Amino acid sequence: MATFVLVPGAGGMAWYWHRVIPLICAAGHEAIAVGLPGDDRNSGLAAYAEIVVRAIAERSAVILVAQSLAGFTAPLVCGPAPVGMLVFVNAMIPEPDEAAGAWWHATRAVEAREQAARRRGYATEFDVETYFLHDVPQHVLRAAPKPREEAEAVFGEPCRFARWPDIPIRVLAGRDDRFFPIEFQRRVARERLGKEVEEISGGHLVALSNPKGLAKCLLAYERGLTP
Numbered sequence: 001m002a003t004f005v006l007v008p009g010a011g012g013m014a015w016y017w018h019r020v021i022p023l024i025c026a027a028g029h030e031a032i033a034v035g036l037p038g039d040d041r042n043s044g045l046a047a048y049a050e051i052v053v054r055a056i057a058e059r060s061a062v063i064l065v066a067q068s069l070a071g072f073t074a075p076l077v078c079g080p081a082p083v084g085m086l087v088f089v090n091a092m093i094p095e096p097d098e099a100a101g102a103w104w105h106a107t108r109a110v111e112a113r114e115q116a117a118r119r120r121g122y123a124t125e126f127d128v129e130t131y132f133l134h135d136v137p138q139h140v141l142r143a144a145p146k147p148r149e150e151a152e153a154v155f156g157e158p159c160r161f162a163r164w165p166d167i168p169i170r171v172l173a174g175r176d177d178r179f180f181p182i183e184f185q186r187r188v189a190r191e192r193l194g195k196e197v198e199e200i201s202g203g204h205l206v207a208l209s210n211p212k213g214l215a216k217c218l219l220a221y222e223r224g225l226t227p
Contacts, residue, residue, distance in 0.1 A: 002222045003030040003059045006207075007052055007077075009068025009091075010150035012036025016067065019140070019211035020218075027219050032056075036073075039148040044157035045100075049076035056081045063222060066091050067207065068180075069150065072100045075161040085168045087221060089214070090177050090185070090204050093192045094159040101155035107188050109180065116181035131179045135202060135209040164193070170221055171195050174202040174210075198226065 004024050008016040014035035024031040034055045037043045052073060056062055061084030066074040071091030077083060092103055104110060113131075117124040133141060171193065173185040182199065189195045200217055202210035220227035 001029055003032065003056075003062045004065055004218060004222075005052065005056055005062050006031060006033045006065045007067065007070040007073055008033070008036065009070050010038060011148040012038030012048075012150070013145065013148060015145055016205070017207055020207050020215050023211060023215035024218065027215075029219070029222065030059075036070075038150045038154075041151040041153050043151070044153045045072055045076060045159055046157065048073045048154065049080070052077045053081045056083075060084075063087060063218070065089060065218065068092060068204065069100060069154070072103075072154070072159050075159060075164065078165040078167070079161065083165065083167060085170070085221060086165070087170045087172060087218065088189075089172050090174050090180055090206060091171075093171070093188055094161075095192060096161050096163065097158045099156055099158050107184075109184065112181055112184035112187075113179060116178065116183065120178075122178065126179075132204050134178065135176055136205055137209070140208050168221075169193060169195065171197045172214075172217055173197040173199055174204060174206040175199045176201060176203045177206075179204040200227075 006017040014033035017033040021031040032055055034052050036048050060082045063085045064083045065087045067089045068091055071088055072094050114124040123130050171189040173182055175182045186197050189197050200213050206214050217227040
């Protein structure tokens with residue numbers, strides 16, 4: 001039995017993973033969704049990493065799954081905790097000592113998002129419905145708890161790690177992601193990790209829009225396969 005530790009992005013709501021967890025458990029594995037205090041202005045990356053490490057506890061060789069902003073928490077967990085595999089899902093991939101607030105300019109993320117919007121014919125100005133919710137089923141949205149806004153603290157704290165761990169690292173990207181377009185994710189993964197992305201149907205919140213596809217990929221990774 002493997003343990004999948006699932007870390008959400010901005011806002012830190014563990015609920016984000018609620019459609020994926022039953023699918024992982026049905027395959028005979030353990031799935032832990034970690035909630036983070038995204039709206040706490042006194043909590044930053046170090047605090048987030050400590051929470052994830054505590055959730056891992058005595059487990060060994062866990063599969064750490066980091067969505068979006070959680071990409072900045074992931075490397076801080078891989079040292080103190082026994083992480084056997086790291087999976088990025090539509091994630092921000094940091095450089096050592098980079099702050100999440102600086103990542104946007106360094107990767108030209110906003111430019112890439114606006115270029116993709118012009119090519120594909122939707123609004124270049126960000127709004128939640130266009131960029132996050134466009135492919136999430138209505139019944140899921142109706143049941144959603146009130147979202148939390150991410151406090152600024154996490155964006156100013158440098159991600160203090162020296163290098164990526166010597167473990168398998170997979171980069172999974174939604175081909176329908178409007179916030180981090182697939183072309184952008186391919187470039188960032190190559191530049192920062194020297195890796196190619198593996199694509200899945202779905203947008204930025206793929207755990208809500210395509211939980212079966214995401215779970216299938218994660219379970220394939222556990223078996224050492226490429227889905």
